[in-house]
Amino acid sequence: MLKNKKLLGNIGVQVVIAMVLGTLVGAVMGEGATVFAPLGTIFINLIKMLVVPLVAVALISGSAGLGDSSSAGKVGITTLAFFAVTSALAVALALVMGHIFEPGTGIDMASVESMFSSEYASQGTIPGFWDTVTGMIPTNVFQSLNDANILQILVFCLFFGIAVSSLEKQRRDPLVNGVNAIVDAMVWMINKVMLLAPLGVFGLMADAVGSFGFSALTVVIKLFIVYVVAILIFGFIVYPAMVHVLTKTSAKKFLVAMKKPQAVALSTASSMATLPVNMDTVENELGVRTSTASFVLPLGATINMSGNAIYYGLVAIFFAQMFHIDLSLGAYIAIIATSTLGAVGQAGVPGPSFLVVAVLLAAGIPIEGLPLLFALDRIFDMIRTALNITGDAACAVIVDSLLEDDVSAVEQQG
Numbered sequence: 400m401l402k403n404k405k406l407l408g409n410i411g412v413q414v415v416i417a418m419v420l421g422t423l424v425g426a427v428m429g430e431g432a433t434v435f436a437p438l439g440t441i442f443i444n445l446i447k448m449l450v451v452p453l454v455a456v457a458l459i460s461g462s463a464g465l466g467d468s469s470s471a472g473k474v475g476i477t478t479l480a481f482f483a484v485t486s487a488l489a490v491a492l493a494l495v496m497g498h499i500f501e502p503g504t505g506i507d508m509a510s511v512e513s514m515f516s517s518e519y520a521s522q523g524t525i526p527g528f529w530d531t532v533t534g535m536i537p538t539n540v541f542q543s544l545n546d547a548n549i550l551q552i553l554v555f556c557l558f559f560g561i562a563v564s565s566l567e568k569q570r571r572d573p574l575v576n577g578v579n580a581i582v583d584a585m586v587w588m589i590n591k592v593m594l595l596a597p598l599g600v601f602g603l604m605a606d607a608v609g610s611f612g613f614s615a616l617t618v619v620i621k622l623f624i625v626y627v628v629a630i631l632i633f634g635f636i637v638y639p640a641m642v643h644v645l646t647k648t649s650a651k652k653f654l655v656a657m658k659k660p661q662a663v664a665l666s667t668a669s670s671m672a673t674l675p676v677n678m679d680t681v682e683n684e685l686g687v688r689t690s691t692a693s694f695v696l697p698l699g700a701t702i703n704m705s706g707n708a709i710y711y712g713l714v715a716i717f718f719a720q721m722f723h724i725d726l727s728l729g730a731y732i733a734i735i736a737t738s739t740l741g742a743v744g745q746a747g748v749p750g751p752s753f754l755v756v757a758v759l760l761a762a763g764i765p766i767e768g769l770p771l772l773f774a775l776d777r778i779f780d781m782i783r784t785a786l787n788i789t790g791d792a793a794c795a796v797i798v799d800s801l802l803e804d805d806v807s808a809v810e811q812q813g
Contacts, residue, residue, distance in 0.1 A: 458693065
């Protein structure tokens with residue numbers, strides 16, 4: 400009985416139970432379940448209230464801590480390389496699975512043509528290289544904070560943290576200690592907000608299922624199944640295997656620890672909203688140093704979108720098959736490149752993903768059928784977010800392990 404009581408007292412278990420109950424209530428009540436939406440809104444707003452200041456102070460703390468070490472450059476390069484490679488692998492997996500299972504074949508075009516629309520063609524542009532670079536540099540950091548422009552906040556805070564690390568010790572330490580104290584205070588606030596997580600998750604799930612139901616799945620059921628399988632392969636095989644092989648952390652320990660942040664990611668559909676929970680899990684359950692977690696996780700929540708990459712790749716294959724288009728090698732390369740690069744600029748917040756328009760246009764695939772997917776965008780978003788934050792955590796564990804190896808090597812030489 401005591402064991403069961405302890406299990407039910409676990410916030411992760413409570414969140415999962417709330418998800419199941421919310422799904423059932425949404426399915427039974429239908430659109431009437433929107434009455435529970437305010438519970439989810441309050442929870443999300445409380446998280447959003449804390450996310451931007453947490454990202455700012457965590458990045459300053461992490462880059463100040465790393466900037467003082469000889470491994471700082473290695474950490475940055477390894478983190479970015481990990482995100483780029485895993486995103487490219489994710490979209491490649493999506494293309495392979497799309498070819499094997501052919502989710503776009505067998506659809507009765509006559510029954511879905513009424514949903515076709517060409518109004519999204521103008522939304523398919525991806526900013527050029529220099530537009531992206533200049534857009535990342537804030538002209539007014541306070542305006543960036545006010546607008547929650549995560550990429551601009553990230554650039555300023557990384558730069559500022561490295562600058563702090565360059566100060567002499569007696570001037571640097573009080574500043575770093577002060578920033579770390581703010582991080583600790585923010586974590587305390589987040590832990591209090593997380594007590595409301597089960598209620599918030601219940602409201603979010605009841606509203607989502609009640610609003611969209613499962614009827615909208617009938618047209619794209621095959622795509623949805625292949626998508627879920629691809630997400631499961633990457634999240635429960637690829638990432639855990641990388642952690643198991645490249646670090647001293649077992650795949651089982653990694654997967655068990657990730658249950659709570661994955662549940663929060665599923666319910667909020669936001670990498671940013673899940674960031675505080677992910678940081679707490681990675682540091683306290685997976686033993687990653689605060690400096691590493693504070694650097695890798697906010698960066699990952701902004702630019703690591705392997706779940707999105709799988710979605711873009713599968714949707715491209717889905718519509719190519721639906722419209723009977725044979726894709727060339729150039730089209731495949733365009734899909735991989737656009738999916739990988741485009742995901743970098745997508746903020747870790749929920750909402751309809753119009754970047755898929757750019758992916759389709761790059762490969763010469765008609766975009767008229769996109770409204771077929773928009774009703775289910777929230778469900779797709781929830782699932783891909785869970786994979787995104789799993790990749791962030793895996794990167795943090797791997798990078799921290801590399802740092803430990805460097806420290807051990809230096810100690811042996813000494």
